[in-house]
Amino acid sequence: MKPTTAEGTRDFTPEQVLKRNYIFDTIRSVFVKYGYLPIETPAMENLSTLSGKYGEEGDRLLFKILNNGEYLKGIKPADIEAQAYKALTPALAKRGLRYDLTVPFARFVVMHQNEISFPFKRYQIQPVWRADRPQKGRYREFYQCDVDVVGSTSLVYEAELVQIYDEVFSKLNLPVVIKFNNRKILTGIAEVAGIPELMVDMTVAIDKLDKIGLDGVKKEMADRGIGEAAVEKITQILAIQSLEELESALSASETGKLGIQEIQTMLQFLNSSPLQQEVQFDITLARGLNYYTGCIFEVQAKGVTMGSIGGGGRYDNLTEVFGLKDVSGVGVSFGAERIYDVLESLQLFPNDNSSSLKVLFIVLNEEAQLYAFKALKKLRDAGVNSEMYPEPAKFDKQIKYAQKRQVPFVIIVDTDELQSGLLRFRDLTSNQVEKLNLEEIIAKTQAL
């Protein structure tokens, strides 16, 4: 049989892993600097923990794990006959793969509430799984890098998370737009338009503004059952440019006004120090996950066509379903796979060879091999990344291997070298050969 990876999953070559680690390391270093602590949670969760947290669409995309043993025990034939998946799923699968890191984190907070002190700041870099059809920038297994703080309603944290976004993407040399909005403003718009119960439908529609245009949004809202007068009112509000105007437009909605206040407070904190990336209020930003209740964020890379490479927001009630009330949280996520794809297409990965091989011994007979093996250990003890060709093969073969490994230097050991103790140290980029003893070579390569 011909082996393949499962749909939507990938292997990573050494080169790719090194690049991915560069992203993870950059992100992690900023998280740590801002005082966040690492946690990890299991790849699988009880399905009851995950179900119902991501909306109907999310439930459909959850990977379920078939129960072990006699998993048909207790299944009603009638349910199978009727194809009653809703009833069958919990009986067939008790567990599922995590869909994101936020819900498992909420579970973690509830379970460990007596051990952690609030506000609790944690970061988590782990893979998540979604049974989505793969396409550009979308995989079935991908890493998320989450930072969240729970147990405080302070808008300082909203500002801090924007700073984290700003710092990470600046470190990665990647120009982005950090967009923000507030769910309370969207609620306010729905209230002012007289359709508070259709708020979700409204946001789904206006989220597509830049994709389908204003007419498309109007049509979508109408299709979703929003009346003509309300559509007109919403369209008017969407045209508003300044927060001041928006405030007066939403004056009839307490929630809407609160949302504007929150944004103003956050901006006040943000304005205290300069940011390198563009930060932009976007009234059309909605975000799918319906647990957000306050500020919401989304990051888009400039100069490439790619979905958002990060997102997040404040959620007031996430731990409530697990029995812990009044713990507000706010957090953002970095989409490592998409950041990778963007950095690759913009050629922004640095040429960092610090962890790569520096020296390769080329040995031309067995005696030389023994000699080189001993010298190799000395070189390694001196902290020089080095290797030896495993057998005294033809010179051609060995030097081709060196080229493939992109080693900058080779040390050639043959009978002459054994007698004189002077090794042929060759720079493969300039092709210069120097005859040096081992100590000189160590001194030279250590400095690289």
Added chain:
RNA sequence: GUGAUUGUAGCUCAGUUGGUUAGAGCACCAGAUUGUGGUUCUGGGGGUCGCCGGUUCGAACCCGGUCAUUCACCCCA
């Protein structure tokens, strides 16, 4: 979930209206050549044409299914 797309050697790809033993370049292996050695030449190994089934005297080619790829929608990181 809906609709397309592609799948031939390790890699990149040819392969005629369905017709004998499926090809090239690169890579790999061997020999020669080269000795401040990476060149060049010659030869060689390697494919159940993704998989299963069907149509046909005959299938890489046509049809169905399936697995995987890429892409759009939906949704999302």
